[in-house]
Amino acid sequence: MGAGTSRMRGDTISTEGTPMRALRDTGSAILPLRLDSAGFAIDGKPLLSTLTLSIAPGRRLIVMGANGAGKSLFLRLCHGLIEPTSGRRFWADGSTRPDAQAMVFQRPVLLRRSVAANLDYPLKLRGMSRGARRDAVATTLQRFGLEPLADRPARLLSGGEQQRLALARAWAMRPEVLFLDEPCSALDPSATRIIEKMIESFAAEGITIVMTTHDLGQARRLAQDVAFLHRGRLIEHGPAAPFFAGPQAPEARAFLAGDLIW
């Protein structure tokens, strides 16, 4: 593929209004994603409250917080798997759920078919022609060293290989922004390293990363920005370095110190 490394790092807001599904080289059409006091409640019980933030293109945002803080829900809200029950969510292109985004789950669901067929599936959903799909699948297999596994049933891969395939599948969808929900929490250290390398290479291609993790070391390695959630509220959001050096909110300080804050 050889997409440019940092060609589109930084501000690409000027391309707002270009047609959706712009290729990564032409900049982001759908970002920034803005939440305007967005909340999510089930049966009147608020699980996310008054979230207001803007997700800028070309950054790696790590979402942190204790278990139950609403990290996964936050990703689902951004990705469009759930709709805000209060407040609003705006994509820069004005659409409600743009195509140029993807999500990788903690335990990805792979279809009961071959590795190559798993890569092909979402492209088919997007109405890509057979020929274009064949090329895209071949490119993706090659890009991630999955060629030897192409015909293997996806469900029989190891946990690490499955997550690699899930990331490759997400990448093949040409996302401008990729949401990752604890992608390494079920993996051993070496598989985790591989996944982190993949995420870094995605970011280097200009794909915006929004990822949750409860692994502080991983957060430090990957974060450019940090969003800290506590009981469904956004407590802190900003560049990673100052956050790790000394967060403003006492909850965040306690979290980093490993204290129980729930």
Next chain:
Amino acid sequence: MDGPFGIALGLITSADAALMQIIGLSLRVTLTAVLIACVLGLPLGAGLALARFPGRAAVIVMFNALMGLPPVVAGLLVYLLLSRSGPFGDLGLLFTPTAMVIAQTLLILPIVISLTRSVVEDLWVEYREQLRSLGAGRLRAVPTLLWDGRVSLLTGVLAGFGRASAEVGAVLIVGGNIAGHTRTMTTAITLETARGSLGLAVALGIILMALTLTLNALAWGAGQWARGRLG
């Protein structure tokens, strides 16, 4: 070699023409019914698994109950529909293989629908978020879930085949057990036994058992193979 078993073996080994004709018709009727029930039942069952509408629970309970529909009642129902004074009497289908196919489809359809619904509903719980994320809505999820549930669904289809090939009530009522025309293995066994001509009855019984055994062995093998191959 004069006992019923001896006669039966003789009929089977000599591939007796009447015997073969009966087996052929039985398979044709039942396989056609299974095919139609699958074409209708797989999408309907999957749709029932994913759709949310008022009265859905009642529909599910109804199909579950219909799995136990007595074959004679299914036969009676189709008889009433197809008899000369019935709504479809003009078609002249009563006492034809087509009428038997209709009656057996009626018997198999609830099995296929109910089992498909159950399989697809379970898969949907697991797949739902991922499929939505990949861009598949409910409607587009149907073929995906059917394909990914194919191994479990095969069991349901075989259960349907088993039910149809074993039943006698429905085909007897709407087919009429006319020799060379609508006589199936089960109706022939009933008739031949009543007439005391046990040789043919036993031969057909053996064939029927062998058929069921073979199919189940194949299904089990396919399931094992798929589990190892597909995960």
